[in-house]
Amino acid sequence: MKTITDKELSVRRSTSKTPLVIVTGFDRSASARTAHALAVPGTAVVQHDLSLIGEGTIVRTVSTIGADGELDSRTTQNMLDHGCLSCAMREDVLPLLRMLHRRSNVDRIVLALDPALESEPMSAAIATVVVSGVPGQVDGPAGRDVEIEAVIGCVDEGTWLDDATGDVALAEVGRGTADDERTVAQLAVGHVEFADALVVHGRAEDGWAGARLFAVLKRLNPEVPIIMDLAQRPLTPHIMGGLIAAIGPGARRGRITGPHDPLLRGQPPLATDCGVTVVEFESDRPFHPERLHEAIDVLLDGVVAARGRLWLATQPDEALWLESAGGGLRIATGGAWLAAMSDDQVALVDPERLAMASLRWHPLYGDRNSSIVAISHHADPAVIRRELGAALLTDDELADGQSGWDRFSDPFGRAHADPCIDLLDERALLDTPGSDPGREGNR
Template sequence: MSTDRPTSLVLVAGLPRAGTDTLATELSRAEPGTVVVHHDLREISHGVVRRRLRHGSHDMTTVLELAHGCVSCTLREDLLPLLRKLIAADGVRRIVVHLDPSLEPEAVCWALDHVVVGDSTITDLSTVDGVLTVVDESSWLADATGDAELAERGLGASPDDDRSIAQVAVGQVEFADVVLLTGAAPSTWDAARTGAVLDRLAPAAPRARLSTVDASTLLGRVPEFARRGRIDDAHGPLLRGEPPLEPDCGVAVTVFRDRRPFHPERLHQSIDALLDGVVRTRGRMWVASQPDVALWLESAGGGLRVGHAGAWLAAVSEDAWRHADPERVAKASLDWDPYYGDRIQELVIVSHLAEPEQITATLRAALLTDDELAEGETAWRGYPDPFGSWHQDPCDTRESDDDPLSTNITDRTGRDDA
């Protein structure tokens, strides 16, 4: 294909099916040569995915039968090969990837950037120009702070998908370059609180009403510094976009930092402090029983994920340092502690009902005491550890066990499986 610029990719995400369909349709009309791709995953648990492809007057739905009913297989076996074909097709200038409500755009962007199709990745051949997320003000705040699972709404992306609605709702907003509002909040107060939460989850993302936006100029609203599908490193900055730190409508940001390790059992017992009255928790932590590895924790509403975020630089060889991200090395060097190295607790909590002081006090109580610190690493490794085993999707091959700095974020969802 001969073009002056790479094919543009635009991702449309959000829980309201009608809202995302409207946005995808408006984008298809805004620029000639736009193709809209949508995979309907409502029947994926039965191994069936319905793929709709729209290009001008062409509108075709194809029923796909997959050997394994999962999102990873849908991406690898159909979406990514299809995108490669469309990128190479004459007359295709923009591809709108209209995501199923159950999908978080970050996972899709990871696949676009890392999964090789033929001899290249999709982002080798195209450019992600924006991730646009639709938010229904009438229900989003309740969704983002609840504990209902996707399956309860028929949105599960696989038979064993136990993610919560909140995890998806928050993840879709947090990764957005632009947020489009639809619906009406139940009250002025709810509208203000929703806005305060959005300000702290996606502070750099402009917001507009979907009903009034001009689709032809929509991508022009994407800020110059927007991530545009770029995945943040697990050891990167946690306050992306500089969210407001002052409370608003009861919504507050708490930054928890401490050098001491967590006691694994006391941390496990304190997990509710990161769930009750909390919209979102994200960050790195280290547990005394696993002093060599950083753990990544993120919660949304009543859902929780804890995973392996690679080794601390203090625990790897000099050769591994040379292969580490330069920004991470710079941060570790500036913040190096003679005893702990780069090991540190760094959590950012967005709360809407919980008191920040209580969150901080609960987390501090889970740290090792002076006497426990004096016992040393040999004793710590013997502590009973509720965080010591991980579930891994067999379809997810994104990480290499041979890389000591590799990040392997795995799901452990719900209060009883923290």
């Protein structure tokens, strides 16, 4: 059986951290095939079943491959203090990663996430959530001991696009707890957007449907390498090793990006393919809050996903962050504009953001602007731009200045966020100056 190569172990030798591969997807069998195809000697494959999470129970299977190629698989049921996904990460997944790191026979960990868990908040939790009480280890995040080597998304060629463009809640299809407000589309889009590599399984209805799917995938994540999980060509360690080797130097590998980072990843094709196109909207004047509240519905029909920074006339100090997946959309805080920061705060900002802002700095408004990117599969790009443009301040409104804008009614308010939900939400973990994780709204 193939052993871990010197090249594959070089990361761990140089950083003393155990390489971690995260596998995510809706189909448990496809995720399991992908995870176990990475299982060479020295690998620990971890799978969680959270179907009993509502009862406070998590089922965990850890399979290790010894030097002789022998498989040792053990399944346990663990009780949680609180039956929620956040507690499952905090009390089971993160401590387990730290413990596996200490095992001399574990050279790589493959974590196959339950369909209810997302790779982005999991990656954020690995980097930031303190794990305490692990025997023989200093309290700290799991990121002290493991380093994300790759995030692999498993995508069903026959169902993913329908999942990504719907508005069904996870709870309605039995993929989350009763109070889970996330949608199937949110997770489906996240499986692709945050992935460093994709494994496509299943079969599209016809060639056109398959072509449309790949047109969407290459616009959501243009640089991601993709392989097919086919019955006639089963996944093997050699195939999976080649997939990971094909991951480019710009891959995220668990890195969390912020609202002021570039909205477009890589260089997606800008030409329309199978009706799929990238729609860009940008303006250097603020939105009228009530008109924007009405206009954003244009992003919920015929659009796979959208994200953007918003300058709202009534809120001059901080950007708002917009993101949509299928028929669901979220508005949250995006952190302070540079123009609203103190000198001490500006000194902590990423130099790349400062450089980009300097290229379009306005003498009155500084770096304030609005920028939205959407992936359309049915919507008319001209209609999207027209509706969003109509929500901007008119010339007369712009002339009234901030004192006049402050009189506008603002439907974008503040809402309480439960601490357990915060851990599931990568936006609550962004290190953004002036951010306020408690501010959020859903449509």
